[in-house]
Amino acid sequence: MSTQSSDKRTLLVETALDLFYRQGIHAVGINEVLKVSGVAKKTLYNHFSSKEALIVATVEQRDQRFQAWLTKRLAKVAAGRATIEAIFIAVDDWINERDPALGPFRGCFFINTSAEYSEDSCEIFQCCQRHKQSIRGVLYQHALVALGEEAAAQRLADSLVLLKEGAIVAGHLMGDKQAAVKARETARRLMGLG
Amino acid sequence: MSTQSSDKRTLLVETALDLFYRQGIHAVGINEVLKVSGVAKKTLYNHFSSKEALIVATVEQRDQRFQAWLTKRLAKVAAGRATIEAIFIAVDDWINERDPALGPFRGCFFINTSAEYSEDSCEIFQCCQRHKQSIRGVLYQHALVALGEEAAAQRLADSLVLLKEGAIVAGHLMGDKQAAVKARETARRLMGLG
DNA sequence: TATAAGGTAGACCGATCTGTCTATTTATGT
């Protein structure tokens, strides 16, 4: 009974995420999501109380997909410096669309979304914040393995966050498809590789 | 004759820029710009052929304001490394709203705008791209003074771009008000300051 | 096979959007 129901829900979220990521959120109306997904309007409002609820679901979906993708990419890599480098390699593949898992590259969905919903009290914005904090957690974890000391690992994680976010922005807005490669090289210098 | 006219135009652009930056572009209607500025609708469409033309004007205005602000901040600083550090200090003041010239901090207007208009062929997007390239030019210029060698200066400029964009994103989306300080410290390490 | 839940198609509502147009007033330059 819930297979049909949850299938529709998933289809709506996936369709909305795809359209929102490509065109921005305000630029995509509910009716377009319905048309592309082939789902009836009543069904949408049966699953979601409003467009905002659908948006929150797409942000959470993107977070899950991104983290699952990253986890898989890092699965066979040794913890610490090797994983940190692998993260930048993964971002490079994303920017250059060599990995179909994340779809086309249109910058960071969370950055894009928080550009449209930047009230601190807004749930959508807070979802974006949580995602970024979560990624920072991964970086810190491996920085700690690499350096062994907490304060230094925090500083390294901070730097790596800047490089990763900067690479995504440069890859999108400046069209620099080498941005993640440069970020990786910079990260290596910071981690003390001559 | 053109004082009245250009005053109205300027007022429209300043008002629109303020509203767009605070709330996003699609979220702000023409009527709101008119209401806040107190200008008549016909006057707006006398100066701009469409909302898109107004948006382009706001992006160009922001570019000019940002560059003028940065130029002033760097005026009395020695070229090279000192200026590079001063850029990060300026960004820090911006993030923490210690400098009224740029208004409240809501992330980077160009990043935010290109999140809503990310078609490569879109004029709005291209304006945002030009701004970023221009800033990179400033960084490269001073990297060259600092290092004296072109290839190395290009690499340094690339790294500095990542740190600067990363700091703006982290300052906004992660709420890390120390992001630019961390970026500056990272930049110092890259420039070889023990 | 009867029941109930969920999906479909789309009309409909009120609000809002961009953009046009009219009619009137204000300001500028000669």
Add this chain to the structure above:
DNA sequence: ACATAAATAGACAGATCGGTCTACCTTATA
């Protein structure tokens, strides 16, 4: 002072927005 140009207020048009609702259909299970 007069002519020209520009600004004003706001009605209006046509489209689209998010969201509600009705009426019918499909499907799974007891």
